[in-house]
Amino acid sequence: MSDRLVTELSAALAPDRVRSRPLELTLYRRDASLLEGQPGVVCFPCTTDEVQAAVTIARRHGRSVVPRGSGTGLAGGAVPVGADGAEPVVVVTTKMDAVLEIDEGARVAWVQPGVLNLDLSRDVAHLGLHFAPDPSSQQSCSVGGNVANNSGGPHCLAYGVTSAHVLAVEVVLPDGTLALLGGLDPEPPGYDLRGAFIGSEGTMGIAVRIAVRLSPDPPAVRTILVDFASIETAAATVTGIIAAGLVPAALEMMDSRITAAVEDYVHAGFPRDAAAVLLVEVDGLPAGVEAAAQVVADVAEANGARGVRVAADEAERALLWKGRKSAFGAIARIAPDYYLHDTVVPRTRLVEVLAQVYEIAERHQLLVVNVFHAGDGNLHPLLLFDRRERGVMDRVLAAGAEMIAACVAVGGVLSGEHGIGLEKREHMGLIFSDADLDAQRRLRLAFDPDQSCNPYKVLPSGSRCGDLQSVPAGAWI
């Protein structure tokens, strides 16, 4: 790493907020995926000026910039890979963690990107408000990361993903200038740049200030755990609930292996012998909620559910959700490593796709568990393994690729909430033609003509319009 680059960054930020020693850099080689890169230097700005300075200095030294929030991303979006093999400058926004302003009347908050998702909801809880997007990682992921990935969560079925809850984003563009995208008014002039930026996975600049919409807490909530003897009946119930004209606040499915693991882990009272469980939540005004809960029970019974349990109080409800949100933690009890997929299929194809998922895993001699946002058709097959086993990674990758192909074959897409990142870029051709990808590249190039911001992410190599080589060796699983 060039000393001049480090010296200049240290002068612009504070020396202790610029790290370049090998051991420190090691911590930023990965996110929560299995991919790995190599940062040249990592810096921790506290202000917009410092982000601008870091971007400008990196650019002057011909270095790419990789934005990073909490590093919980599962698609390798924050894994540092620089253009032309030059190690990039990683800009971590975790120190920009202030809630700047809360307008209770307008139900809007301005926050810095490093604010943790759950902290934001905690900060406004006394006002009867919350931030609706609720990824399972909400204790640790940042709002900036949510914006960059257009993250989802259990409650996005009824309330929409991050994009529906962000009004404006102030961005340090890849050339170091500052731009406000969107606004607090409903129809800002010009193209919807805010919409274009959300989900751009750090390739169009660094979000430094975000105006989010806060939602009122619903007065009535019912959380229902339904127990099934087969995956088919659980999936049929999902379709039946939606077809009955209901849009539950959440509609989550867990298969038998994960249900048992979770039960051993948090003792939420999940039926250990169920083939699948559904966690359904309905909320709103009391009469509608009661009626909806009844519809859920009726549809479940009509489909042969073994049991329907309605949480009696807030404590029981919290326990059920704890079970769902601890699923990933529970997996550690089954196997040391997991590889998580994230695809979306039409809801009505859930049964057949799940059958294929199990078949593919079995054929590759791998254990698969499923815990996912069934209401959205957003599947999360988790392949469990021990990476010390020889040759297992090849099987994991092969099985993963087959699962993606199976989902796409029924009209699905590559990702519902984790993004494409480094992980799935070479799969983009499964759903998009070269011309489609070229259009996406044109949008990216409008923000980042030099492709210096988070290169190699999202778009595959080989599409036209300012080509990139394939990912250099070193970015590896």
Next chain:
Amino acid sequence: MTEPVRTLPGADRALGDFATEVGPSDPVVVVGGRTQWAVGGDPDASAREVRAPAGVVQHEPAEMIVRVRAGTSVAELDAALAEGGQTIALDPPDAERATVGGVLAVGHSGPRRLGWGPVRDSLLEARYVSAGGQLIRAGGPVVKNVSGFDLCRLLVGSLGTLGLLAEVVLRVRPRPPAAVWLRGAPDDPDRLRRALLRPSSILWDGATTWVLLEGHAADVDAEIKALGREFAPVGAPPPLPNGGRWSVAPSALQEAVMGLEPGSFVAEFGVGIVHASTPALARPAHPATATLHRRIKANFDPSGRLNPGRIVA
């Protein structure tokens, strides 16, 4: 349970024909119902007129989506959705004439936006014809999708200057079992917004307030009671003045209309749209934002052939 309402034969051929008609060169302007023709300015006289294909291709109630060609009228789409007990958050003033493509291209949401969200949130997939005459797909036919950059958001409100919409997949919703417009004259319409959980619309003309409540019948009844005797059901909201459409932060709404005659405007509370009799003041974009707008247009339509004359920003 998931039978499509209907499937038009030769669906993809109609799109291909549209792409061929648009072709790779010379100026073109796409015509919808001409109900908002002047938004963004009149097209250059040199531009050749084309029309997007029409027809509801597929409605799957259990998926909460509909595939529809851009030239379909909003009224026809809504009639098809009604058969499956669903509806969509598009409610242009003249639904018989207004087309799905026109509504998306203009990108203005209707007065139910408070409860239903903006038009842009309902677009899941778009097939459009690019400046090069190619058929491009953006997004995907599922309710949740982060596979690649969000071109759908970019296309909504772009007035056909980045691509010509041929076919779209939209997110639809169950029809609310009960819906009622109420009228009253409370002291503070904003307090009312906060008292209700999810009103679908609150309109205010400086003196009178209209509220649209939708949902389960018993809940709607309870909310009507909570509003008090001052509010009475009415058949419809007030007509909206159409001389200007102002967009202001919801918290600045009352200030924005200060000095206007009551009755000369209708403001959407909680949203920030003012339907006024005078045009909105021009709001020049910030230089950095303007640069992005210019680059996007240049990258998508290098020769400036799509809807020439229309200005988005």
